Amino acid sequence: MRRIAAEPLTAEGFAPFGDVLEVAGAPDKIINQGLCGRHHDRAALDFGPGGRAGISLFDAEPRSLPYRLEMVERHPDGSQAFLPMHEHPWLVIVAEPGPVPGAIRAFLAAPGQGINFHRGTWHGVLTPLHAPGRFAVVDRIGDSANLEEHWLEEPVLVTGPD
Numbered sequence: 003m004r005r006i007a008a009e010p011l012t013a014e015g016f017a018p019f020g021d022v023l024e025v026a027g028a029p030d031k032i033i034n035q036g037l038c039g040r041h042h043d044r045a046a047l048d049f050g051p052g053g054r055a056g057i058s059l060f061d062a063e064p065r066s067l068p069y070r071l072e073m074v075e076r077h078p079d080g081s082q083a084f085l086p087m088h089e090h091p092w093l094v095i096v097a098e099p100g101p102v103p104g105a106i107r108a109f110l111a112a113p114g115q116g117i118n119f120h121r122g123t124w125h126g127v128l129t130p131l132h133a134p135g136r137f138a139v140v141d142r143i144g145d146s147a148n149l150e151e152h153w154l155e156e157p158v159l160v161t162g163p164d
């Protein structure tokens with residue numbers, strides 16, 4: 003079985019697949035009587051025609067490393083953001099674009115890091131590594147299925163960082 007090692011999640015490394023949401027660097031503006039830094043407008047949200055933004059809460063079972071990846075999916079009609087409601091590391095898996103998924107990439111999100119998959123990005127489903135696996139999810143609410151799954155011919159074993 004093919005093995006890939008998760009790499010630390012960075013905005014640069016993840017840029018081809020989406021946005022990293024994290025409090026890093028200077029805020030764009032100081033608000034609330036100087037008591038809050040606003041890191042403004044940090045993700046490319048996209049819900050397409052006929053859709054709208056929704057916020058859902060996911061309570062997912064934690065997985066363990068090494069993680070057996072059997073399927074990736076994509077949402078052709080909108081973006082999808084995973085915003086952790088905990089302070090644990092968690093796993094983000096994507097694949098290079100194409101009519102069928104290309105090379106698999108895995109990232110280990112640090113505590114406090116969230117992500118936003120751009121519309122159509124192949125990805126593994128939400129993968130917490132610790133309980134509680136609680137996330138706010140911002141994605142498209144609409145009439146379409148907005149889901150395409152691809153089952154890998156051979157599972158991939160995702161390990162922790164080298």
Ligand SMILES: NC(=O)N[C@@H](O)C(=O)O
Pocket residue numbers: 082125126127128
């Ligand atoms: N199906 C669903 O709502 N979640 C998936 O899209 C996922 O990426 O976890």
Ligand code: NI
Pocket residue numbers: 075077082125127
């Ligand atoms: Ni998804």
